[in-house]
Amino acid sequence: MKTLQRSRAIIATGILGVIVSTYALYVEMAAESKPGYKALCDISEYASCSRVLTSEYSxxxxxxxxxxxxxxxxxxxxxxxxCFMIFLATFDHIGVIRLQLILAFAACTSSVYLGYLLAFVLRDVCVVCISTYFINGLLFWLVYKKYKSLMKKTK
Incomplete structure:
Protein backbone atom coordinates (compact mmCIF):
# COMPACT_ATOMS: atom_id res chain seq x y z
CA MET A 1 0.00 0.00 0.00
CA LYS A 2 1.43 3.36 -0.98
CA THR A 3 1.83 6.26 1.44
CA LEU A 4 -1.10 8.15 -0.12
CA GLN A 5 -3.36 5.12 0.27
CA ARG A 6 -2.25 4.70 3.88
CA SER A 7 -2.98 8.37 4.53
CA ARG A 8 -6.44 7.97 3.02
CA ALA A 9 -7.08 4.90 5.17
CA ILE A 10 -6.02 6.85 8.27
CA ILE A 11 -8.33 9.71 7.28
CA ALA A 12 -11.25 7.33 6.64
CA THR A 13 -10.67 5.63 9.99
CA GLY A 14 -10.48 9.03 11.68
CA ILE A 15 -13.78 10.05 10.08
CA LEU A 16 -15.35 6.84 11.37
CA GLY A 17 -14.00 7.70 14.82
CA VAL A 18 -15.55 11.18 14.64
CA ILE A 19 -18.91 9.67 13.66
CA VAL A 20 -18.87 7.12 16.49
CA SER A 21 -17.71 9.73 19.03
CA THR A 22 -20.39 12.16 17.89
CA TYR A 23 -23.04 9.48 18.30
CA ALA A 24 -21.67 8.72 21.79
CA LEU A 25 -21.99 12.40 22.69
CA TYR A 26 -25.57 12.43 21.40
CA VAL A 27 -26.44 9.36 23.49
CA GLU A 28 -24.76 10.84 26.57
CA MET A 29 -26.56 14.16 26.24
CA ALA A 30 -29.93 12.56 25.47
CA ALA A 31 -29.64 10.10 28.37
CA GLU A 32 -28.77 12.90 30.79
CA SER A 33 -31.58 15.20 29.64
CA LYS A 34 -34.40 12.70 28.99
CA PRO A 35 -35.21 10.28 31.81
CA GLY A 36 -35.89 6.81 30.46
CA TYR A 37 -34.07 7.49 27.16
CA LYS A 38 -33.21 4.27 25.32
CA ALA A 39 -30.45 4.50 22.73
CA LEU A 40 -30.21 2.26 19.68
CA CYS A 41 -27.15 0.68 21.27
CA ASP A 42 -29.03 -0.25 24.46
CA ILE A 43 -29.40 -3.94 23.73
CA SER A 44 -30.10 -5.33 27.21
CA GLU A 45 -29.65 -4.61 30.90
CA TYR A 46 -25.97 -5.60 30.65
CA ALA A 47 -25.36 -4.09 27.22
CA SER A 48 -26.35 -0.47 27.67
CA CYS A 49 -24.43 2.35 26.04
CA SER A 50 -26.53 5.02 27.74
CA ARG A 51 -25.76 3.54 31.18
CA VAL A 52 -22.03 3.47 30.44
CA LEU A 53 -21.99 6.92 28.80
CA THR A 54 -23.62 8.49 31.85
CA SER A 55 -21.39 6.74 34.40
CA GLU A 56 -18.83 8.55 36.54
CA TYR A 57 -16.12 7.36 34.11
CA SER A 58 -17.72 8.94 31.05
CA CYS A 83 -9.80 15.32 13.99
CA PHE A 84 -6.15 15.89 14.91
CA MET A 85 -5.19 12.48 13.52
CA ILE A 86 -7.00 13.32 10.27
CA PHE A 87 -5.08 16.59 10.05
CA LEU A 88 -1.73 14.91 10.78
CA ALA A 89 -2.43 12.24 8.15
CA THR A 90 -2.05 14.90 5.46
CA PHE A 91 1.68 15.12 6.19
CA ASP A 92 4.37 12.69 5.06
CA HIS A 93 7.13 14.01 7.31
CA ILE A 94 8.67 11.33 9.54
CA GLY A 95 8.49 13.57 12.63
CA VAL A 96 4.76 14.08 12.14
CA ILE A 97 4.25 10.35 11.66
CA ARG A 98 6.17 9.67 14.89
CA LEU A 99 3.86 12.10 16.71
CA GLN A 100 0.87 10.30 15.20
CA LEU A 101 2.29 6.97 16.32
CA ILE A 102 2.72 8.24 19.90
CA LEU A 103 -0.83 9.65 19.91
CA ALA A 104 -2.28 6.44 18.48
CA PHE A 105 -0.42 4.42 21.12
CA ALA A 106 -1.80 6.72 23.84
CA ALA A 107 -5.31 6.18 22.43
CA CYS A 108 -4.81 2.41 22.56
CA THR A 109 -3.57 2.70 26.13
CA SER A 110 -6.66 4.70 27.09
CA SER A 111 -8.79 2.08 25.33
CA VAL A 112 -7.26 -0.64 27.52
CA TYR A 113 -7.98 1.45 30.64
CA LEU A 114 -11.56 2.22 29.57
CA GLY A 115 -12.09 -1.37 28.46
CA TYR A 116 -10.99 -2.56 31.90
CA LEU A 117 -13.47 -0.16 33.53
CA LEU A 118 -16.20 -1.29 31.15
CA ALA A 119 -15.69 -5.01 31.79
CA PHE A 120 -14.61 -5.20 35.42
CA VAL A 121 -15.93 -2.07 37.14
CA LEU A 122 -19.15 -1.25 35.29
CA ARG A 123 -19.70 -4.88 34.22
CA ASP A 124 -21.41 -3.76 31.06
CA VAL A 125 -21.05 -3.99 27.30
CA CYS A 126 -21.08 -0.76 25.32
CA VAL A 127 -21.14 -1.31 21.56
CA VAL A 128 -20.13 2.30 20.90
CA CYS A 129 -17.23 2.13 23.37
CA ILE A 130 -15.95 -1.16 21.99
CA SER A 131 -16.18 0.29 18.47
CA THR A 132 -13.86 3.13 19.47
CA TYR A 133 -11.39 0.61 20.92
CA PHE A 134 -11.26 -1.17 17.56
CA ILE A 135 -10.98 2.15 15.70
CA ASN A 136 -8.05 3.15 17.93
CA GLY A 137 -6.33 -0.18 17.29
CA LEU A 138 -6.86 0.15 13.55
CA LEU A 139 -5.52 3.72 13.60
CA PHE A 140 -2.40 2.57 15.43
CA TRP A 141 -1.83 -0.23 12.93
CA LEU A 142 -2.36 2.07 9.91
CA VAL A 143 -0.05 4.76 11.29
CA TYR A 144 2.55 2.11 12.11
CA LYS A 145 2.38 0.78 8.53
CA LYS A 146 2.75 4.32 7.17
CA TYR A 147 5.71 4.91 9.50
CA LYS A 148 7.42 1.70 8.34
CA SER A 149 6.78 2.63 4.71
CA LEU A 150 8.31 6.09 5.14
CA MET A 151 11.29 4.63 7.01
CA LYS A 152 12.00 2.34 4.04
CA LYS A 153 11.94 5.34 1.70
CA THR A 154 14.49 7.24 3.82
CA LYS A 155 17.00 4.38 3.75
Missing part, protein backbone atom coordinates in the same frame (compact mmCIF):
# COMPACT_ATOMS: atom_id res chain seq x y z
CA UNK A 59 -16.26 12.37 31.78
CA UNK A 60 -12.59 13.11 32.22
CA UNK A 61 -11.87 9.37 32.06
CA UNK A 62 -13.09 9.20 35.65
CA UNK A 63 -9.81 10.67 36.89
CA UNK A 64 -10.15 14.42 36.30
CA UNK A 65 -11.65 16.26 39.29
CA UNK A 66 -15.33 17.18 38.98
CA UNK A 67 -14.67 20.93 39.33
CA UNK A 68 -12.05 21.00 36.55
CA UNK A 69 -12.70 22.63 33.19
CA UNK A 70 -11.10 19.52 31.67
CA UNK A 71 -13.84 17.27 33.03
CA UNK A 72 -15.71 16.96 29.74
CA UNK A 73 -17.23 13.88 28.10
CA UNK A 74 -14.62 11.37 26.92
CA UNK A 75 -16.24 11.40 23.48
CA UNK A 76 -15.28 15.08 23.09
CA UNK A 77 -11.66 14.10 23.73
CA UNK A 78 -12.17 11.33 21.17
CA UNK A 79 -13.60 13.68 18.56
CA UNK A 80 -10.70 16.12 19.00
CA UNK A 81 -8.20 13.24 18.84
CA UNK A 82 -9.68 11.86 15.59
Missing amino acids: KGFGIIPKESALEVPNCIYGTLFY
Whole structure:
Protein backbone atom coordinates (compact mmCIF):
# COMPACT_ATOMS: atom_id res chain seq x y z
CA MET A 1 0.00 0.00 0.00
CA LYS A 2 1.43 3.36 -0.98
CA THR A 3 1.83 6.26 1.44
CA LEU A 4 -1.10 8.15 -0.12
CA GLN A 5 -3.36 5.12 0.27
CA ARG A 6 -2.25 4.70 3.88
CA SER A 7 -2.98 8.37 4.53
CA ARG A 8 -6.44 7.97 3.02
CA ALA A 9 -7.08 4.90 5.17
CA ILE A 10 -6.02 6.85 8.27
CA ILE A 11 -8.33 9.71 7.28
CA ALA A 12 -11.25 7.33 6.64
CA THR A 13 -10.67 5.63 9.99
CA GLY A 14 -10.48 9.03 11.68
CA ILE A 15 -13.78 10.05 10.08
CA LEU A 16 -15.35 6.84 11.37
CA GLY A 17 -14.00 7.70 14.82
CA VAL A 18 -15.55 11.18 14.64
CA ILE A 19 -18.91 9.67 13.66
CA VAL A 20 -18.87 7.12 16.49
CA SER A 21 -17.71 9.73 19.03
CA THR A 22 -20.39 12.16 17.89
CA TYR A 23 -23.04 9.48 18.30
CA ALA A 24 -21.67 8.72 21.79
CA LEU A 25 -21.99 12.40 22.69
CA TYR A 26 -25.57 12.43 21.40
CA VAL A 27 -26.44 9.36 23.49
CA GLU A 28 -24.76 10.84 26.57
CA MET A 29 -26.56 14.16 26.24
CA ALA A 30 -29.93 12.56 25.47
CA ALA A 31 -29.64 10.10 28.37
CA GLU A 32 -28.77 12.90 30.79
CA SER A 33 -31.58 15.20 29.64
CA LYS A 34 -34.40 12.70 28.99
CA PRO A 35 -35.21 10.28 31.81
CA GLY A 36 -35.89 6.81 30.46
CA TYR A 37 -34.07 7.49 27.16
CA LYS A 38 -33.21 4.27 25.32
CA ALA A 39 -30.45 4.50 22.73
CA LEU A 40 -30.21 2.26 19.68
CA CYS A 41 -27.15 0.68 21.27
CA ASP A 42 -29.03 -0.25 24.46
CA ILE A 43 -29.40 -3.94 23.73
CA SER A 44 -30.10 -5.33 27.21
CA GLU A 45 -29.65 -4.61 30.90
CA TYR A 46 -25.97 -5.60 30.65
CA ALA A 47 -25.36 -4.09 27.22
CA SER A 48 -26.35 -0.47 27.67
CA CYS A 49 -24.43 2.35 26.04
CA SER A 50 -26.53 5.02 27.74
CA ARG A 51 -25.76 3.54 31.18
CA VAL A 52 -22.03 3.47 30.44
CA LEU A 53 -21.99 6.92 28.80
CA THR A 54 -23.62 8.49 31.85
CA SER A 55 -21.39 6.74 34.40
CA GLU A 56 -18.83 8.55 36.54
CA TYR A 57 -16.12 7.36 34.11
CA SER A 58 -17.72 8.94 31.05
CA LYS A 59 -16.26 12.37 31.78
CA GLY A 60 -12.59 13.11 32.22
CA PHE A 61 -11.87 9.37 32.06
CA GLY A 62 -13.09 9.20 35.65
CA ILE A 63 -9.81 10.67 36.89
CA ILE A 64 -10.15 14.42 36.30
CA PRO A 65 -11.65 16.26 39.29
CA LYS A 66 -15.33 17.18 38.98
CA GLU A 67 -14.67 20.93 39.33
CA SER A 68 -12.05 21.00 36.55
CA ALA A 69 -12.70 22.63 33.19
CA LEU A 70 -11.10 19.52 31.67
CA GLU A 71 -13.84 17.27 33.03
CA VAL A 72 -15.71 16.96 29.74
CA PRO A 73 -17.23 13.88 28.10
CA ASN A 74 -14.62 11.37 26.92
CA CYS A 75 -16.24 11.40 23.48
CA ILE A 76 -15.28 15.08 23.09
CA TYR A 77 -11.66 14.10 23.73
CA GLY A 78 -12.17 11.33 21.17
CA THR A 79 -13.60 13.68 18.56
CA LEU A 80 -10.70 16.12 19.00
CA PHE A 81 -8.20 13.24 18.84
CA TYR A 82 -9.68 11.86 15.59
CA CYS A 83 -9.80 15.32 13.99
CA PHE A 84 -6.15 15.89 14.91
CA MET A 85 -5.19 12.48 13.52
CA ILE A 86 -7.00 13.32 10.27
CA PHE A 87 -5.08 16.59 10.05
CA LEU A 88 -1.73 14.91 10.78
CA ALA A 89 -2.43 12.24 8.15
CA THR A 90 -2.05 14.90 5.46
CA PHE A 91 1.68 15.12 6.19
CA ASP A 92 4.37 12.69 5.06
CA HIS A 93 7.13 14.01 7.31
CA ILE A 94 8.67 11.33 9.54
CA GLY A 95 8.49 13.57 12.63
CA VAL A 96 4.76 14.08 12.14
CA ILE A 97 4.25 10.35 11.66
CA ARG A 98 6.17 9.67 14.89
CA LEU A 99 3.86 12.10 16.71
CA GLN A 100 0.87 10.30 15.20
CA LEU A 101 2.29 6.97 16.32
CA ILE A 102 2.72 8.24 19.90
CA LEU A 103 -0.83 9.65 19.91
CA ALA A 104 -2.28 6.44 18.48
CA PHE A 105 -0.42 4.42 21.12
CA ALA A 106 -1.80 6.72 23.84
CA ALA A 107 -5.31 6.18 22.43
CA CYS A 108 -4.81 2.41 22.56
CA THR A 109 -3.57 2.70 26.13
CA SER A 110 -6.66 4.70 27.09
CA SER A 111 -8.79 2.08 25.33
CA VAL A 112 -7.26 -0.64 27.52
CA TYR A 113 -7.98 1.45 30.64
CA LEU A 114 -11.56 2.22 29.57
CA GLY A 115 -12.09 -1.37 28.46
CA TYR A 116 -10.99 -2.56 31.90
CA LEU A 117 -13.47 -0.16 33.53
CA LEU A 118 -16.20 -1.29 31.15
CA ALA A 119 -15.69 -5.01 31.79
CA PHE A 120 -14.61 -5.20 35.42
CA VAL A 121 -15.93 -2.07 37.14
CA LEU A 122 -19.15 -1.25 35.29
CA ARG A 123 -19.70 -4.88 34.22
CA ASP A 124 -21.41 -3.76 31.06
CA VAL A 125 -21.05 -3.99 27.30
CA CYS A 126 -21.08 -0.76 25.32
CA VAL A 127 -21.14 -1.31 21.56
CA VAL A 128 -20.13 2.30 20.90
CA CYS A 129 -17.23 2.13 23.37
CA ILE A 130 -15.95 -1.16 21.99
CA SER A 131 -16.18 0.29 18.47
CA THR A 132 -13.86 3.13 19.47
CA TYR A 133 -11.39 0.61 20.92
CA PHE A 134 -11.26 -1.17 17.56
CA ILE A 135 -10.98 2.15 15.70
CA ASN A 136 -8.05 3.15 17.93
CA GLY A 137 -6.33 -0.18 17.29
CA LEU A 138 -6.86 0.15 13.55
CA LEU A 139 -5.52 3.72 13.60
CA PHE A 140 -2.40 2.57 15.43
CA TRP A 141 -1.83 -0.23 12.93
CA LEU A 142 -2.36 2.07 9.91
CA VAL A 143 -0.05 4.76 11.29
CA TYR A 144 2.55 2.11 12.11
CA LYS A 145 2.38 0.78 8.53
CA LYS A 146 2.75 4.32 7.17
CA TYR A 147 5.71 4.91 9.50
CA LYS A 148 7.42 1.70 8.34
CA SER A 149 6.78 2.63 4.71
CA LEU A 150 8.31 6.09 5.14
CA MET A 151 11.29 4.63 7.01
CA LYS A 152 12.00 2.34 4.04
CA LYS A 153 11.94 5.34 1.70
CA THR A 154 14.49 7.24 3.82
CA LYS A 155 17.00 4.38 3.75
